[in-house]
Amino acid sequence: MLADIPVEKETLNALKTMGLTDYETRAYVALTSVISGTATELSEASNVPRSKIYVVLKSLVKKGFVEMSRGKPLQFTVIPPHEVFKRSRNEIKETMDKAEAELNMVYETQIPNVPAPIWLVHGPEKIVNKELEIISRAxxxxxxxxxxxxxxEPPKLKEVIQKAIKRGVNVRxxxxxxxxxxxxxxxxxxxxxxxxCDLKLLQIPNIKMVLRDKKEMIMAFSKFSGESAVSKTSIGIWNQYREFVETIEGMYEFVWNNELFKEVKI
Structure with a gap:
């Protein structure tokens, strides 16, 4: 651990997540304490061996954590943590967004090729997460x-539905x-x-369904005790059989256009 510098383990782990090695983490934390110093001073403050300190500090300069002033001896100055974390946070988010988009594309391309693309989803949390996932792909x-x-569930659904509407998705x-x-x-x-979006309040059966792009859907059920659903018994059927999805969408269209169920006033 760093000598005389009380830093939480989570902070050290965060710096390593941002791409720093153990020695680089030690040197940067030391610099946040002394602000500026020579390689010798920083070696002593961080417990990084003198034989390694120049390589470590120059790496921190290259990564944008430290500034170096020319002269004899070389002077190293910390870049304020709020600047470093803001930049790194944006870089990490951008990298993760790109990775997510690429892997989602692979995932969505391969799912229909699975021999039986129907899965059971158990429990309210997993059902809601699958609904949100499907809506995000619309x-x-x-x-x-x-x-x-x-x-x-309602506020979580509202958030992702609003994003779908902004993307130009037709929502009913x-x-x-x-x-x-x-x-x-x-x-x-x-x-x-x-x-x-188009919304109707109807007295409908105790099931729920999310269907997108005539490609994918989840239908969920729960046991009821009187008028109350028992959430721990809930189960969802998630599938990407186009024929089945199109059949269910046809049933939805019938309900939507023919007012099969009684309208509810609030």
Whole structure:
């Protein structure tokens, strides 16, 4: 550990996540304490061997953590942490976004080639996460029908639906205005009604469904105790069989256009 410099282990790990070696981390932390110093001074402050300190400091200069002033002896000055972390945070995010986009493309290309692209999803958290994932992939159309929703689901759905709308996705929603889950009333309509999309409040069955681009969908069910859904019993069926997805979308269109279910007033 660094001598006389009280730094949490998580801070050291963060610097290593930003691409610093152990010696570079030691030297940068020391510099945040002394602000500026010679290689000899920084070797003593950081416990980095003198035989390594010049290589370490020059590497920090190259990585943008330290500035070097010409002269004899060379003087090294720390770049303020807020500048370093802001730049690194942006670089890490950009790298992760690119990696996510590339791997998602591979994932979405290969999923339909799986011999049986149907999976069971157990539990409310995994079901909601899969719904959010499907919505985030919508490119042209998104249809949602929800006879019930879990406790923290409506605001999460609203956030990703708003992003889909901004991408130009055509969104249509049929929901019950309220859900009772685990004996607790969940107010759905107050969260979703302000979305800039087509929305109907109908007395629909106790199932929920998210379908995008006629390619992919999840349909979820739960056991009920009286009028209350029992969340721990919930199960979702996620699939990418186009024929099945198109059939379910046809059923949705029938409900949407023929007002099969009674409209609910709030």
């Amino acid at each position: 490119e042209e159309s998104l249809i949602i029908m929800a006879g019930f929703m879990f406790k923290e 929603i049929i929901i019950m205005p309220h859900s009772i889950v685990d004996e607790e009333m969940i107010d759905v309509s107050q969260v979703l009604q302000n979305l800039d």
